[in-house]
Amino acid sequence: MSKILNTLFFCILGITQFGNVHGQTNDELKALRDSLLEINAYSNEVASFVPNVILPSPETRALFRSIDYSMNNSNGVIPIEIPLYTIQCGSISLPITLTYSTTGRKVSDVTGAVGLGWSLNTGGMVSRTVYGCPDETYNFPTGLKKANEYNLRNFADYDFLATLVHFDRSSPNYSDHYLDTEYDIFSYSVGSHSGSFVLKENQPVMLNAASPVRINTGGAYTTSITDENGTTYLFDNPEYTTSIFKGSIGQLTDFSTGTSLTKVTSCDGKQAINFTYSTYEYNLGPSTYDYLSITENTLEDRQEGGDMDRNTIQSRYDRLIKPSTVYSIYRVNRISTISFPGGTITFTQDNSDKKITQMKVKDTQGNQIKVIDFAYLRLETGIYALKTLTINNVEKYDFEYFPSQETTLFGKDYWGYKNSRGYFGITIPSITLADDKFTQIFGGTNDRLPNLGTTQDGILNKIIYPTGGWTQYYYELNQYNLRGIKSGGGLRVSQIRSADEEGNLIIKSYEYSNNGCGTYMVYPEDACRPSDDVFVEYYVPGQTYYGHYRRRSFNFEFNDDVSYLANAGIHYTAITEYTHNVSKGEFGKTVYFYDNPYEADATAEYPSRGVVSPVKDGKIFVSQFNSFWRKANLWIKHIYKKNGSDYELQTEIENKYDKTQIDRLYGLKIFTSAEFYNDSSYGLEKEGAYAGYEVFRFADYYISIGKEQLISSVETNYFPGGNIKKQTNYYYNDKGLLKKNVESFGNETVTKEWTYYYESENEMKSLNLLSPFKDYTVNYQNGAASSNVIDSNTYTYQKWGEKAWAPSQIYTFSSGKDTPYVIYHKYDDYGNPLWITDINSEDVIYVWGYNKQYLVAEIRNLPYATVDAALNMNSFSSAVVPDYSKIDKLRKDYPKAYVKSYTYKPLVGITSVTDVNGLKTTYEYDAESRLKAIKDHEGAVMQEFIYHFRR
Structure with missing residues (x-):
């Protein structure tokens, strides 16, 4: 006999109750269910969890951690950077640097190109986080309505929503089944610029409206970014993430989750820097996700009053832990060469995991200019740290790290950092479930709480510089206050000790506001909840009643819908830095106050829309993103000097920012919450929806577009006899470029104003050549007196070749009038001036x-x-x-x-x-x-x- 299984998947915390459907009686509903359900068996298989967010590789995430989440003192992080080399190519300057993150050790962290925790910056990159489905393949639907305008009992609405979740490929009214209502988030870093954008109708939309850069894309695989100087950065060498799920889902296609920089070109196209890469592939698995499935036969029949057919349930509680359900395979790019008109930089990689072992700079004739050797220390199996960095066999950096023990992907806290426990194979902590008759404990011995010792595993402890000086870092766990003070995920710096080559010691110690407690945007107490509740109703042949049971699936991870805010880490409103110069016996104190960029982000619970058994599980999601264009900006800075036993305020700096939302993008989050099987295939969900079951959960969400700009800075210096205050106000044009600042000192005011050539020259605007000035003027005013021009320059530009814009004349203000300063007569094809007339007419x-x-x-x-x-x-x-x-x-x-x-x-x-x-x-x-x-x-x-x- 054909087996027909009807399974209703609901995320519920309590026992499901059936209610009336508006306009229908209970008898009519029962008749509809009778037409849907003819069940003689049920399945106890746990549905595989499929994340709806696909992340870039761990090393790409590490590179963008400080970009996406504005890492600075407000997160308890101290930036560490080592310059390696700067390529100078005409007007293009491209620094190559090493940076290190002190946020703590996550179980997903990998060795990367230059060792655990370190990132090699070679000019820029674009990363992508896929939300829902890839936007270059799945189009955003036109005419998307708000969530409360959809009615699951309306077949047209059902067909449309079924298409969005790729649930019913046979929806008759929608030929395009490749639709997606969530925006992928792209992040970029080029030169001095970084930010985020999304694709709307395959066109990039900048989330920071004040950025002067221009972005063009060819889907997810090609991005070109042009800065305000007209310099174009081309990214067209993609990286991929492939996620493999056990069960019926199988293997997903490769997702492009990043693109590497392949070429930098000057505005006139004459100067170029080219990049080549090798490919390295590795997997992160077995999965970091565990799911605990618990089947309970404690629900009584609600239609006829009978008991469940207990013969169909093997035990009162049936526990099934499902580890290792997800593997992630990353195909990343490793830099091989950088070539430019003056020479070539080659990067040597080892044969095992493509770690960079040497960086060599040569000129065009092959003469060796600079050699940097990278040596590594094995921390644990497959994990290496950068041990030494040696420049030209003379200048040597040594790096020391906290000892590290072997890592398992299961030994982690709620935030993903290494946990001292969790070496027992599962990530589900102990759970006690009780009803009116039985109590049983499930899960493992993991408490998922942070631990300082293992969060420090393999983290940088000390740098010894080529001169013999050194810096040593001390850490402590983050803290937050939610129904009591608790340890949070990740590290914050508690003290830094530095000494020069002569042994002069400086100690910096850090205190954090609110009794050492910061704030998270989401907390594990609120976000780590049951991931899936399954309500099963089944008909027993030959009987007149329906049986019921509940199956709950638990996982203690932040759900995908809040993962961005969970990864943002902690924020401290105020940080106090105490400085003790031991050699000189001097003491100082500086207090920093920061804006919280995430406080404007909003979270909400998924609403319940079911008529029968409405779902109320408290599952939250981000309903509005504002932080893509906001940063943790310094708001106030107080500088103190110690006088006796007290600290006296010496300087106060107060900054104000304009935070303006320009627009916002609307999207719809949707997922399946009930499935009806007919001979192990989909097909009866529409009837279930019409009956009032909540087949889909869905909600509105928004991504805001805005600008954040410094508009004033007031610096006050305090003296025994009074204080001196200087205020500077800033004004910007439509491209986010400074057009005026006004500096005030008492009665004196100095006003500087700029106009830009692109404002009157369309071709320069089309090239995004925004930076050239047209006029620069400085006015001075004392009190009520008339202002006077004290400095002025006027620039005239012309085309000297294809896209080759350069000055033809510069006039300066002298003796009350504009006087020729430089006249340009000729340039070469690289934009170099060949013949000028100077201010002396020579x-x-x-x-x-x-x-x-x-x-x-x-x-x-x-x-x-x-x-x-x-x-x-x-x-x-x-x-x-x-x-x-x-x-x-x-x-x-x-x-x-x-x-x-x-x-x-x-x-x-x-x-x-x-x-x-x-x-x-x-x-x-x-x-x-x-x-x-x-x-x-x-x-x-x-x-x-x-x-x-x-x-």
Whole structure:
């Protein structure tokens, strides 16, 4: 006989009651159920949990942790950064740095490219968190209504909602089953800019309306970001996350959850930096999710008053723990090379996990300029920390870490940080469930509470610098107050001790506001709830009643709908930093007050819309996101100096910000909460919905678009005889660029104003070339007197080639009028000025070399045509190494000309300067490319540099 199973999935905490459907009697409802239910068996299989949020790789999340969540003192975090090298390519400056996060050890943290906790920053990246389904494949529906406008008993509404959850592929009224009502969140970092955006109708929408950058996308796989200088960053090398779920779901397709930077191009397209990568794949599993399923046969029949058919239940409580249900596979990019007009940077990787072991900088002729070696320390199986960083075999950084014990993905607290317990195979803490007859304890011995010792596992403890100085970090657990003071997930810095090479010690200690308690936007007490309640009603053949039982599934993780706020960590409103200079016997105190960017985010409980057995489980979600464009900005800063036993206030800085919501995007969160099976297939859900069962749970949510800008800063300095106050007000244009600031000192006011060329030049605007000024004016006013212009510059730009905008004239204010300051007559194809007339009305010729990267000569008293004829300027400048004999000949042939020349060691520095009289000053470098001596034209040492590094 065919088995027909009817299972109603509800997230309920109490015993389900049946109620009336408006307009129908109980008899009519029973008749409808009779048509749906002919059940002679039921299944005890636990449905696999499928997360509706797909995250980037752990190392990408670590890279963006400080970007997405505004990490600073307000989180108890101290930023650590080590500069490695800066690429200079025309107007493009691209720093390469190492950064470290002190937030604590999560069980999902991996070694990454440069060791546990460290991130290598090579110019930028774009990450994506998938909410619901990938937006480049699943379109946002047009005409989406608000949640309260949908009625599950209306078949048209049901068909539409069924399409959204990809539940019924045979919905007759919707040919497009690839719809999604949640926005994926993209985060970016380029140069000095970072932020978030979403795709709407496959077009990027910036969430920070005050950002001057422009974003273009080709779905999730290609993103180009152009900054205010017209410099374009191209990201088109994707990274992928694949999640595999056991059970009927199977393997999901690869999700693009990040794209790596592949090219940086100047506005005129003449200068470019290119990036290549290797691919590394690893998995994070077995799963970090555990689910405890409990079946209870304690519900009595509500239709006929009979008892359940207890023969169909094997035991009163049937416990099933389902670990290892989810694996995540990450395919990430590891930087291999960076090439630019001046040279190449190569990154050597080991063969096992693609850790970077060496970074080598060479010029275009293959000369080695800089070598950085990375050595690692094994902390535990598969986990390595950066042990040493050695530059040119001389400058050496040593890193020391807290000891680490083996990590299991089950040994974690509520926030995912390593927990001292949890080595027993499951992440479900002990749960006591009771009814009127029985009490039973389920779960494991995990308490899921934070533990300082294991949260510190493998965390940076000390840095020893090349000079011999050092910095040591001390941590403590975060705290919060929710029905009592409790330890929270992650670490905060409690003290930093630093000493220079001579042993002079400075101690900084930190105290946190509200008795050391910060705030989270979501707490485990509220968010970690039963993940799924299953109510099963079944018909017993040959009988006149329905049986009932409840099956509850527990997991103690933050649900996906609040995961963004859960990962934001803690926020402290005020932090006090005590400074003790031990060597000098000096004491100081600084108090920082910060805005909380997450306080404007709103959470809500999913509403209940069922007529029969409405669901009320308290499950929460983020109903409005505001923090994508808000940061933990410094609000007030107090600086004290110790005088005797007291601290006296020396300086107060108070900042004010404009926080304005410009618009908001509307979306719909939806998931399945009841399933009806017919021969193990879907098909009767629509009838169940019509009967009043809550087949879907859904709710409105919003993502706001806004701007946050500093609008005033007041600095007050206190003295025994009074105080001095300075106030600065800031004003911005439509692109978020500063257009005016007003500084006030008592009765005196200085006003600075800027206008920008793009405001009147459409092509510059189309190139996002926003930064060039058109006018800059400084006015001074004392009291009621009229203001006077004390400084002014006016700029005129023109096109010198395709997309090549550069100044043609600059005027300055002098003697009450605008006076020509510089007139530009000619540029080369790289945007280098070749011929100008200066403020003294004297022509100056600039000669470039080393493939037009360096200025090699400055010539006066000769016409440009003469210099061009003597040197063949374009050919001379394009050579990898200039022919300086031509400069010498020019100097000899035209003795009255002013010729000053320069030689270089590319990527290192200037090697000589020859003045107008032919006298040469020489700059010498050691084997590590450090300046060691400056000598005059006779070879006498004018200045010598000695470097002291420990060996």
